[in-house]
Amino acid sequence: MAENYEKPDFWAKKAASQGYPARSVYKLMEIDKKFALLKPGQRVLDLGAAPGSWTLYVSQVLNGNGHLTAVDLRRLKKIPESGMITMIEGDMTAEDVRFRARDGGLYDVVLSDAAPETTGNRLVDTTRSGVLVDCALFYADTLLKAGGNLVVKIFQGSDSGALLRQVRARFASGRTYKPTACRSASFETYIIGLGKLA
Numbered sequence: 178m179a180e181n182y183e184k185p186d187f188w189a190k191k192a193a194s195q196g197y198p199a200r201s202v203y204k205l206m207e208i209d210k211k212f213a214l215l216k217p218g219q220r221v222l223d224l225g226a227a228p229g230s231w232t233l234y235v236s237q238v239l240n241g242n243g244h245l246t247a248v249d250l251r252r253l254k255k256i257p258e259s260g261m262i263t264m265i266e267g268d269m270t271a272e273d274v275r276f277r278a279r280d281g282g283l284y285d286v287v288l289s290d291a292a293p294e295t296t297g298n299r300l301v302d303t304t305r306s307g308v309l310v311d312c313a314l315f316y317a318d319t320l321l322k323a324g325g326n327l328v329v330k331i332f333q334g335s336d337s338g339a340l341l342r343q344v345r346a347r348f349a350s351g352r353t354y355k356p357t358a359c360r361s362a363s364f365e366t367y368i369i370g371l372g373k374l375a
């Protein structure tokens with residue numbers, strides 16, 4: 178049966194009750210718990226950040242110590258009040274956005290939850306998602322420190338195996354991971370790259 182995306186589910190209700198603007202925060206929490214990615218003092222790049230639940234969670238982990246750059250086409254609904262956050266409103270694939278994200282130096286962690294508007298046509302949707310994944314890999318190539326970690330959302334499709342191979346070639350380890358909070362009918366998953374090679 179098709180999933181009803183309008184009906185708030187367990188995770189959406191929990192997010193609302195805990196003050197997060199989106200249910201997706203529980204995906205990052207689970208990934209972070211499993212792979213121990215985020216720590217105070219880090220510089221973190223959050224691509225496809227709106228409405229802002231990952232940004233809020235990362236800022237809570239950093240707890241005033243570190244820096245977070247959030248990039249999205251849209252404004253975040255809830256920007257944590259902290260001088261340690263830079264918001265870049267723009268297209269992550271655009272050169273000027275890449276240039277602005279480079280301000281302040283390299284990152285310890287690159288996160289990308291960026292996703293295209295879905296059309297319902299799986300080929301179109303996976304192809305558009307693949308462009309964003311390629312772009313996130315470019316950020317990881319150019320702005321992630323050696324030893325740094327990457328989390329990137331992909332829509333499982335024809336080239337997801339190739340994307341995983343690219344991550345494995347650049348990181349000490351690369352795997353896919355689908356958090357429990359992902360909708361059961363969704364074809365999204367995450368590629369996790371740990372320990373960027375020098």
Ligand SMILES: C[S@@+](CC[C@H](N)C(=O)[O-])C[C@H]1O[C@@H](n2cnc3c(N)ncnc32)[C@H](O)[C@@H]1O
Pocket residue numbers: 198199201202224225226227228229230231232248249250251267268269270290291292293294309
């Ligand atoms: C699933 S939402 C991210 C949710 C976010 N992680 C959170 O926890 O609130 C995907 C986001 O990717 C953004 N996005 C899609 N294409 C983009 C692009 N080319 N540049 C920047 N952001 C993009 C969308 O605007 C959307 O806000």
